[in-house]
Amino acid sequence: MSEFKGGIVTGSSRGIGAVTAQLLAEQGIGVVVNYRAKAPRANKIVASIEEKGGKAVAVGADLTTVEGPQALVDAAVENFGSLDVVVLNASGGMETSMGENYALRLNRDAQVAMLEAALPKLSAGGRxxxxxxxxxxxxxxxxxxxAYDAVAKSKRAGEDALREMIPKLAEKNITFVVVSGDMIEGTITATLLNRMEPGAIDARREAAGKLYSVEEFGAEVAKMVFADVETGHTELVGGAGDFLKASGN
Structure with missing residues (x-):
């Protein structure tokens, strides 16, 4: 069982986040299951965790609001006594109903706001x-x-902004790890992309040799919560041969 007591997984009412939350709970971590709008899905994940003897609480919070990130931090401390792990999983930007610059607001600004809210409460030695x-x-x-360009650029901007916080995290011996994966079978993003650009997912599967399922990738994310790696490490799940070659690495 893990020494970590409390954690937050953003965007964890379904998909990769839900799988990650359930796996962390199996390791003894009390998990804040975060949802933006659909409580029943989050409650179902919490119930699944509790049925297996784990601890979890569902918290509705829009990370793009001022109060959203703090609500998750407060829930972790109040319910589990400490905050040791933050998994920044929530992302988006392909939605057409969320207003201007939503991709950047969620994938960069909200990620930074979440970490800034968490930092004062994050335990020394956290991840x-x-x-x-x-x-x-x-x-x-x-x-x-x-169809994915704006999302990709906003998520890279988010990664860059978070990496700039590594020195501040290091003051408390908190490590920062990036987990990167290819298109994931069965996700909303993959479904939308295939609808907007038919054949896109098949093309990626052929280029990569294999695309991970939600369950497989969620397991890799959970694994990196405990992995003995240096801060700033990037875990390229499933390899990224064609990307590395194209980028000259």
Whole structure:
């Protein structure tokens, strides 16, 4: 079982975040399951965790609001006594109903706001994990699908902004790790991209050799919460051969 007692997984009412939250709970971490709008889904994840003897609480919070990030921090401390882990999983930007610059507001500004809210309460020796995609991580060197371009650039901007906080995290011996994956089978993003650019996912599967499922990638994210790696480490899940080659690395 982990020495970590309390954690936050943003965007964890479904998909990769939900899988990650459940796996962390199995390691004895009390998890704040975060949702933006749909409480029933989050409550279902919490119930699943509790049925297995784990601890979790569902908290509705829009990370793009001033009060959203703080609500998650408060919930972790109040329910589990400490905050040791923050998994920055929530992302978006392909939605058409969320207003101007939503991708940048969520994928950069909200990520920084979440970490800034968490930092005063994060325990010494804690871990912060940022979840991204190869398409975003390598966007400065490798172009991506038109439909994903704005999201990719905003997520890379978020990663860069978070990396600038590494020295501040280091003052409390808190490590920062990036987990990057290819397109993930069965996610909303993959479904939307395939709808907007038919054949896109098949093309990525062929280029990569394999695309991870939600369950497989969530397991990799959870693993990096405990991995013995240096701060600033980037875990390229499933490899990223074609991206590395195209970027000259």
């Amino acid at each position: 912060v994990v940022f979840v991204t995609s190869h398409q975003a991580h390598f966007i400065n060197d490798v172009s991506t699908m038109d």
